[in-house]
């Protein structure tokens with residue numbers, strides 16, 4: 200089943216920053232959004248390295264490198280392109296983060312289309 | 324070859340401030356110049372990626388730039404220089420240490436160990452029938468505690484050829500294999516320690532070569548739990564644990580880190596000598612831990628009694 204869930208307002212997302220969300224109340228973030236200029240990209244918070252069993256950041260919302268240029272999995276340093284989710288370096292080279300489709304309403308509200316199984320990373 | 328274990332791990336990182344805060348929160352003591360020490364003087368050294376004093380990075384971009392081993396004495400250093408000098412460059416650095424590159428490309432340092440002898444009790448548990456108990460009227464746990472890492476325990480490398488790695492450390496540096504995971508790699512200890520492992524290899528494709536995790540020994544399982552809980556409360560994110568490994572019997576709790584590798588707390592690792600015969604198991608969840616838990620916020624079954 201798919202559901203459309205509001206995550207935040209565009210103004211909550213500073214340019215060049217990322218933010219994690221727990222829309223299905225799993226107890227830890229399962230989806231994150233990266234804002235780059237006027238574009239926003241959302242992915243499931245699951246690193247492909249261990250088949251999606253672990254989440255990416257070392258601290259809440261720490262999804263990007265210090266320069267805001269690339270998405271990083273802190274566990275083993277995998278790098279992912281912000282715009283595509285493609286892993287360009289690290290353990291899961293060539294694999295991709297799972298895209299979460301977003302809708303942006305006229306009032307700036309950001310909604311995510313979630314599958315019921317958008318559950319977050321657990322330890323392997 | 325009387326190598327005792329890792330004295331220091333040297334990192335070159337993007338975000339020096341975040342990494343320095345992280346290792347401080349982990350419990351290491353800042354000593355200046357990027358050096359963060361455990362109680363026995365073993366350390367993590369955090370430098371900016373482009374620091375000119377750092378050895379060149381691996382092509383994979385792993386943040387670990389050098390593993391520095393502590394050895395018993397100058398004689399051991401001379402023996403290492405002679406052995407490795409047979410087929411590679413061995414640099415003598417200004418501080419008297421040696422620097423050489425292993426057969427996989429990891430930069431190694433060797434120095435007369437800086438480890439201070441510690442005299443600290445381990446966690447003592449009370450159990451019927453045991454003669455080693457806590458003194459009477461001594462409580463076992465405090466609500467708030469910030470246990471300090473005692474000693475740099477082990478480092479784990481992702482390697483493209485674990486057999487080549489194992490041969491180098493065994494044949495050239497006198498490490499002993501204590502246990503192994505099939506097709507994954509061996510746990511190894513140098514001759515100068517009884518610890519189950521100070522080094523473990525995980526076979527991976529070449530583009531992954533680098534550090535997987537590193538860890539310091541804590542005083543016991545309660546310290547692992549309390550130090551890990553403190554990390555969670557400071558906002559750091561667990562990767563795996565807490566739990567207890569089978570090979571080595573060490574309690575573990577791994578956290579993701581801004582170093583781009585995991586950092587662990589461990590305690591109560593098995594000790595072995597040359598009478599031990601290495602075991603071998605297939606890798607996987609079932610053989611890598613006796614049990615595994617996941618952190619949960621403090622909770623207690625409390626509240627008003629149920630209505631009639």
Ligand code: FES
Pocket residue numbers: 246247248249253255272273274275276277289290291
């Ligand atoms: S779990 Fe993400 S890089 Fe290993």
Ligand SMILES: [Fe+2]
Pocket residue numbers: 477479536538575587589
């Ligand atoms: Fe470990």
